[in-house]
Amino acid sequence: MSRLLTWLLLPLSWLYAAVLAVRNKLYDWGWKASESFDVPLLNVGNLRVGGTGKTPHVAWLVAELLRLGHRPAILSRGYGRQTRGPRLATPKDSAATVGDEPWQYYQQFAAAGVPIAVAEARRLGLLLLRQQQPEVSVVVLDDAYQHRAVRPTLNILLTELARPFYADYVLPAGRLRESRAGAARADVVVVTKCLPGLDEATRQAVTQRIRAYSTAPVLFSAYAYGEARALTPGPAPCPPPPATALLLTGIAQPGPLRDYLESLGYTIAFHADFPDHHRFQPSDFEALRRHWQPGRVIFTTEKDATRLQAPALAAVLTDLPLYIIPVQAALLGDGAEQLRRRLPPPPAPQP
Template sequence: MKLLRFLLFPVMPFYFVVTWLRNVLYDYGFKKSKSYDFPLLCVGNLSAGGTGKTPMVEYLIRVLKDDFKIATLSRGYGRETEVFVLGTPKDTAKTLGDEPFQFYSKFSKDIQVAVDANRQNGIAELRGVLSKPEVIILDDAFQHRKVTAGLNILLTTYSNLYYKDCVLPTGNLREPRVGAKRANIIVVTKCPKDITDGEKAKIVKEISPEVHQTVFFSTIVYSEMVFSDAESRGLKQLPKFTLVTGIANASPLVAFLNAEGLAFKHLEFKDHYSFTATDIKSFEAEELLLTTEKDFMRLKNNERLKHKLFYLPIEAQIDNSENFNNLITAFVAKY
């Protein structure tokens, strides 16, 4: 992969110019973007996946759901449907996509979950339902410039900070680094638990936030329990198991499990991987399967795996969370 990216280096300037020019056209009004008179929060990144958007969306849901009618709107990557879908008990990962189905499975009693590749249409559809949401959280929409969110939350991982990266295909950035200026909040995600104040200060200095921007740091907190549809078990009490992942970057999870001294082998697939009948058959030979919550959404309906398939929940933990939460609630309260 590194060799291929090196060979594709001559393509990078063209990708840079195209994405930079697109943003300039939006910034100066040559391409139209729609604004809204209600709270619209966008969670996104500059990098191509793996920055922790799903835990961040869930964090925002927990902050707001008790006081406001919330909806999430995602593209629904990998789903088999193409039009706007508002989540119902009949839906699965195939109709909503794995991440939106995860939101629905956990929060359907408190929020609405919708998918639409056309975010303008998705917003219009959500605002047209009988019990319309007061707040919409846009999942992975930082590059969706046809919609202007009132608050943009940009995520960048501690291990691959956007200001040290370059655009695709040689780097991982979806657009040039200058695009970070559109963010109101920048969160450095997946930080080590022992990150020092000095290291945080150095990162903030290198980010060099604009006047309108605030920088926060977050870590991933892993549950002490694993869950299936039928039961829960203590993570440390698990016998030897097979870890199955279809996410952008499984390294932090693997490192955590190794640090816990657990015995496992790892079957790694690409992000949003659609597991085949052959894959499922091979999983049947394993004694115990552990996966991420997102992957669980795509595997849970396989009857042959139900007795051996568990997932490990994670949550985002934000340093200075009180200040972060106040920024979110103050933004929503303005409306």
Template sequence: MVTWLRNKLFDLGLLKSVSYNFPVICVGNLSVGGTGKTPMIEYLIRLLKDDFAVATLSRGYKRKTKGFQLANKNSSAASLGDEPFQFYSKFKENILVAVDADRINGIKNLIVQESSIEIVLLDDAFQHRKVKAGFNIMLTTFEKPYFSDIVLPTGDLREPRRGAKRADIIVVTKCPKGLSNSDKDSILKQIKPNKNQHVFFSSISYSDKVFTMESKRNLSELNDFTLVTGIANANPLVEFLKVNKLEFEHLNFKDHHEFSIEDIEALKQKELILTTEKDFMRLKQYAELKDKLFYLPIQVKMDNEATFNKLVLDYMKNDN
């Protein structure tokens, strides 16, 4: 009732949202954790970075700092949070990366830092309605779609299902490869999109190579390793590795796990470690793991990439 009332007050204009005279794209979800926001933000960065001055703004979940932080050469997962630090590590030559739990204050500071910003990507901000994004992309997983879920604490939704109507695009993420048209139609019937809404389906595309800070190897060369994950749902990765007939043990930690001294001591005893790119951002600071720690990159694979890209680029063109 509280979240319903809050959204209603925003809808009626009794609670105010701040709009901006430049494009703002929000990527978020209705549920807690694990829908694929980080790879979607990276997809948008790759789409936009060559033609626009891009900035990302995240909350900076579990960081050790407060207030506004702009990523720089001294930043770390501790100062930014693991996901924003990942954005900075991969795209620092092309974009600005900032964190602030207060999105209005974050955008204000970004503009002060760089007045030529042409697009702000808001990470995990679907419920942050004090900022009125010009374009909303909402994610929901194939395995646990929002229309089959209910609000916390009984279910995993942050707000009622009707919140999906605020989205311009709904992406069903982590779909199995070769999802049939009949399965897609069945999902569409349950989403019941408005006429102005577009629904897409995406899957996870894993690299065939793994990386350390200084080298890379073919994934097929790995065997008898320890898989370390601290993400919301490691099942797709585990299944992918099993399909590739790789032998490994799995140390499965909770999402955004803060690795303790005891954890690192235990990992030092392992001969070879494979982890996710997000976990790598927290683990790469430990020099004793340097030569044995590999990460496996992932990317979003859209089912109708050209149409999705056109919708985003049309918004950029029409909002400028």
């Protein structure tokens, strides 16, 4: 967005921010109800629309809670799903019925017994978990920072290093869902998508900027990419770099993945770049096929893979060598230990 257009849209942003500020004050003053529950609620959210890295940070939390001996569950809105109302994911579900991120969580954590629930009204999702999964000892809320009808025990605010909330504006002039003042509700702020060797001077400068809006501890995280794995069995072996490859994404911020692949030595001959949560159609692969040649591999993300498994796409993808690049959140310095200290203790063993 150009600077001129940003300035022209600022009056609309101020109006939108004012409406949201009144809403937040009603919750702060107790005039709108915000419900607590009998299990800890750990929220991972942001002020910005999309692309801050919520999914790998939710996965990091769940893995840590399992390691501590908790029985965690994940509750998400289920953005983009074709169903409505509270729902627990089962093997019969898909990205279409629960949403791409919840389905990714299900594929990652179902074997560990982690229930995955979706609900527009998080309160109804929590009631469903209480009724059907009473053994759950903690719930990780995916993207509920603005959903104030439920009160988190721990509010984790993510902000991307390249696009920090303190340098952005409220919609439509910028990409913020609410004003920068919303950072004051955070118990922890995590600055995401940093380089693993982020220098101390940059950390101090970013922390100082955040201090204008929040007194919460400021942590930093990077992406740790894993080895490529085939989306479907039987494709040609993944060629090691240097090699020419294609990239297929439907996420908010594909830049870090492309940068990573190019840093390994891959040349990206074509990037089929679709909007976040894009529901792939067979016609979407025409341009990809025009650029694909035997011997070239096609890389995609775990989140996109949940939507690429739709039955309607099976025929069009059958001979394409699609490989998933998994990603994990890696907290820098002592950030992992700092966050662990703020997690609830596991329940006492039953006699």
